[in-house]
Amino acid sequence: xxxxxxxxxxxxxxxxxxxxxxxxxxxxxxxxxxxxxxxxxxxxxxxxxxxxxxxxxxxxxxxxxxxxxxxxxxxxxxxxxxxxxxxxxxxxxxxxxxxxxxxxxxxxxxxxxxxxxxxxxxxxxxxxxxxxxxxxxxxxxxxxxxxxxxxxxxxxxxxxxxxxxxxxxxxxxxxxxxxxxxxxxxxxxxxxxxxxxxxxxxxxxxxxxxxxxxxxxxxxxxxxxxxxxxxxxxxxxxxxxxxxxxxxxxxxxxxxxxxxxxxxxxxxxxxxxxxxxxxxxxxxxxxxxxxxxxxxxxxxxxxxxxxxxxxxxxxxxxxxxxxxxxxxxxxxxxxxxxxxxxxxxxxxxxxxxxxxxxxxxxxxxxxxxxxxxxxxxxxxxxxxxxxx
Amino acid sequence: xxxxxxxxxxxxxxxxxxxxxxxxxxxxxxxxxxxxxxxxxxxxxxxxxxxxxxxxxxxxxxxxxxxxxxxxxxxxxxxxxxxxxxxxxxxxxxxxxxxxxxxxxxxxxxxxxxxxxxxxxxxxxxxxxxxxxxxxxxxxxxxxxxxxxxxxxxxxxxxxxxxxxxxxxxxxxxxxxxxxxxxxxxxxxxxxxxxxxxxxxxxxxxxxxxxxxxxxxxxxxxxxxxxxxxxxxxxxxxxxxxxxxxxxxxxxxxxxxxxxxxxxxxxxxxxxxxxxxxxxxxxxxxxxxxxxxxxxxxxxxxxxxxxxxxxxxxxxxxxxxxxxxxxxxxxxxxxxxxxxxxxxxxxxxxxxxxxxxxxxxxxxxxxxxxxxxxxxxxxxxxxxxxxx
Numbered sequence: 001x002x003x004x005x006x007x008x009x010x011x012x013x014x015x016x017x018x019x020x021x022x023x024x025x026x027x028x029x030x031x032x033x034x035x036x037x038x039x040x041x042x043x044x045x046x047x048x049x050x051x052x053x054x055x056x057x058x059x060x061x062x063x064x065x066x067x068x069x070x071x072x073x074x075x076x077x078x079x080x081x082x083x084x085x086x087x088x089x090x091x092x093x094x095x096x097x098x099x100x101x102x103x104x105x106x107x108x109x110x111x112x113x114x115x116x117x118x119x120x121x122x123x124x125x126x127x128x129x130x131x132x133x134x135x136x137x138x139x140x141x142x143x144x145x146x147x148x149x150x151x152x153x154x155x156x157x158x159x160x161x162x163x164x165x166x167x168x169x170x171x172x173x174x175x176x177x178x179x180x181x182x183x184x185x186x187x188x189x190x191x192x193x194x195x196x197x198x199x200x201x202x203x204x205x206x207x208x209x210x211x212x213x214x215x216x217x218x219x220x221x222x223x224x225x226x227x228x229x230x231x232x233x234x235x236x237x238x239x240x241x242x243x244x245x246x247x248x249x250x251x252x253x254x255x256x257x258x259x260x261x262x263x264x265x266x267x268x269x270x271x272x273x274x275x276x277x278x279x280x281x282x283x284x285x286x287x288x289x290x291x292x293x294x295x296x297x298x299x300x301x302x303x304x305x306x307x308x309x310x311x312x313x314x315x316x317x318x319x320x321x322x323x324x325x326x327x328x329x330x331x332x333x334x335x336x337x338x339x340x341x342x343x344x345x346x347x348x349x350x351x352x353x354x355x356x357x358x359x360x361x362x363x364x365x366x367x368x369x370x371x372x373x374x375x376x377x378x379x380x381x382x383x384x385x386x387x388x
Numbered sequence: 389x390x391x392x393x394x395x396x397x398x399x400x401x402x403x404x405x406x407x408x409x410x411x412x413x414x415x416x417x418x419x420x421x422x423x424x425x426x427x428x429x430x431x432x433x434x435x436x437x438x439x440x441x442x443x444x445x446x447x448x449x450x451x452x453x454x455x456x457x458x459x460x461x462x463x464x465x466x467x468x469x470x471x472x473x474x475x476x477x478x479x480x481x482x483x484x485x486x487x488x489x490x491x492x493x494x495x496x497x498x499x500x501x502x503x504x505x506x507x508x509x510x511x512x513x514x515x516x517x518x519x520x521x522x523x524x525x526x527x528x529x530x531x532x533x534x535x536x537x538x539x540x541x542x543x544x545x546x547x548x549x550x551x552x553x554x555x556x557x558x559x560x561x562x563x564x565x566x567x568x569x570x571x572x573x574x575x576x577x578x579x580x581x582x583x584x585x586x587x588x589x590x591x592x593x594x595x596x597x598x599x600x601x602x603x604x605x606x607x608x609x610x611x612x613x614x615x616x617x618x619x620x621x622x623x624x625x626x627x628x629x630x631x632x633x634x635x636x637x638x639x640x641x642x643x644x645x646x647x648x649x650x651x652x653x654x655x656x657x658x659x660x661x662x663x664x665x666x667x668x669x670x671x672x673x674x675x676x677x678x679x680x681x682x683x684x685x686x687x688x689x690x691x692x693x694x695x696x697x698x699x700x701x702x703x704x705x706x707x708x709x710x711x712x713x714x715x716x717x718x719x720x721x722x723x724x725x726x727x728x729x730x731x732x733x734x735x736x737x738x739x740x741x742x743x744x745x746x747x748x749x750x751x752x753x754x755x756x757x758x759x760x761x762x763x764x765x766x767x768x769x770x771x772x773x774x775x776x
Contacts (some may be wrong), residue, residue: 044719069712331432
């Protein structure tokens with residue numbers, strides 16, 4: 001199924017402007033950032049707020065939703081959109097990342113993964129067929145194939161065997177998805193390229209996944225602890241082997257800098273817990289880089305946290321009040337901080353898209369990086385988890 | 389200063405409809421309920437949401453705000469309204485309740501109370517003069533005199549001595565308040581009647597406080613653990629000795645039933661942590677009484693938590709989704725639950741006011757009590773704390 005139209009390629013780098021058409025949201029401009037709504041809520045936000053910031057596509061985590069409230073229950077409610085009251089589009093991951101993260105609580109076989117619920121210790125099996133069924137029950141617009149995301153670092157031998165199994169699982173996902181109605185069912189299947197930081201494996205995986213009948217292709221296994229430069233090399237060696245007519249989704253990325261670099265390489269879709277999780281932990285994104293609201297410098301600041309930000313929070317509240325709410329651990333702090341950080345990401349993506357249209361993306365990227373340069377930790381905390 | 393106009397008295401009970409005019413909000417209809425915003429935020433709510441529910445008068449806690457962010461800092465920001473970004477009116481308590489609750493960390497003398505900060509163990513002195521200064525720095529529309537709220541139960545001898553000291557402190561508060569500009573400063577002083585559950589002391593306190601030049605009179609020392617019937621007797625023996633032309637504020641009350649009973653006795657103003665705190669703990673107020681969202685009966689409920697409620701939450705979300713958010717401890721649960729409970733209180737007060745206007749208050753009260761009758765815990769959890 002064709003869900004992506006490419007509108008413009010930058011003349012001097014890989015950046016591209018496109019349009020994504022999904023069952024619950026048509027005409028989504030790319031590059032696009034998807035806020036993470038792990039358990040059926042973008043933490044601390046209501047859906048009208050998410051919408052008001054311009055987001056029309058959000059992520060849900062299959063592993064969490066399978067455990068609570070349960071995919072069968074969600075199906076009986078008419079799917080995830082109806083259950084949570086979200087009018088826009090959704091993407092669900094496959095649960096693979098979380099299941100493999102359980103370490104001592106799971107066993108991998110060719111058939112799939114048996115794991116114990118971290119909630120009650122009960123046993124569960126995720127196979128490609130079962131995951132397709134679960135994701136169809138949830139009914140997101142985009143559903144991800146069941147894959148193994150190998151840890152970083154891992155040996156070439158481990159990654160090769162894991163990748164080959166992920167490819168075999170992809171075939172089984174495609175078959176199971178077809179039996180459930182395929183892309184016209186309302187849920188569109190994306191495949192995932194793996195291969196860790198091994199150039200030859202990334203190329204092999206990109207060629208294999210790119211050869212399959214898939215409406216979109218994701219790059220997985222990045223933002224799992226590898227150095228920032230490694231992520232950039234992965235994109236350089238992978239993207240040339242992914243068909244240009246399909247949307248390219250870089251899973252779990254990333255910092256504003258990572259997003260600029262990945263757009264430059266040719267990525268169209270992003271998701272990351274950073275803006276929401278860091279907000280709750282006290283880190284706010286500003287036009288001058290990251291700041292920590294707990295810092296004493298904000299105690300008497302009567303201006304907003306970012307004078308260049310026009311979001312509701314910066315228009316209404318002083319940095320001193322935000323800091324007071326943070327120091328007193330008030331829920332309103334998490335609300336305002338999350339709103340502000342998501343507003344920052346929404347604006348960044350808008351500016352990225354506008355600059356690609358004007359063919360000034362590289363200039364825009366340089367100006368961002370020079371403004372954020374003084375921000376000490378931009379390169380340090382890069383997420384490393386796909387559920388918020 | 390006259391801030392209250394009495395519009396109508398019920399023909400068959402003590403209920404009264406009035407209008408409260410405050411510096412930051414004119415024409416507030418009474419009986420009125422004030423949501424509690426202990427640390428400069430009504431927990432989990434934004435101020436536009438508080439306003440949208442119709443609340444124009446909220447409470448702040450002097451003890452908490454004195455410790456963080458500090459009354460001097462708030463003064464430098466132009467007062468509490470500006471610091472927190474709230475356009476409506478505010479009332480601050482005197483901090484007495486919290487200071488006396490510190491038990492092992494405080495010493496009472498005629499001069500005032502010395503206490504240790506629960507945050508860092510530092511020593512602080514609250515005297516009537518100091519508290520007036522702090523409350524003027526915070527700059528709420530209504531400020532409460534410094535009093536001792538005796539524990540329940542307490543001996544007649546203890547309560548009498550405490551009440552007499554509270555009366556002497558009230559005189560010192562009035563004098564200090566005058567030196568700071570008096571009621572025309574923007575902050576209007578209310579006195580507090582004490583006397584615990586002793587009829588003779590309540591009467592003596594009501595007569596004393598009522599004889600002072602005060603724009604409003606509060607009844608303190610209720611909702612501190614005494615049985616529900618005791619609270620009602622306190623009102624019956626106290627209210628006849630409070631001048632009818634002053635607004636009467638029952639501090640820290642209460643449940644919907646307590647509010648109906650107190651309105652019936654002639655109370656005009658209420659504040660209570662119940663709707664906000666119980667929301668966060670999983671208890672929701674509905675037209676059929678209280679329910680606990682953790683109860684399994686809501687697991688598959690596709691309708692709202694209260695079919696008779698027209699609030700944003702009940703219009704948009706199923707009880708099953710609310711329960712899912714509660715079980716997964718999501719911030720959005722606290723937001724939606726708080727919003728719903730405050731919407732319930734706002735509507736209850738509107739209906740109370742309308743029924744007094746139509747002279748059908750007693751009928752309205754009876755219909756509420758019969759609908760809530762099946763609700764097992766309405767009489768049990770009655771707050772018992774004045775800070776949220």
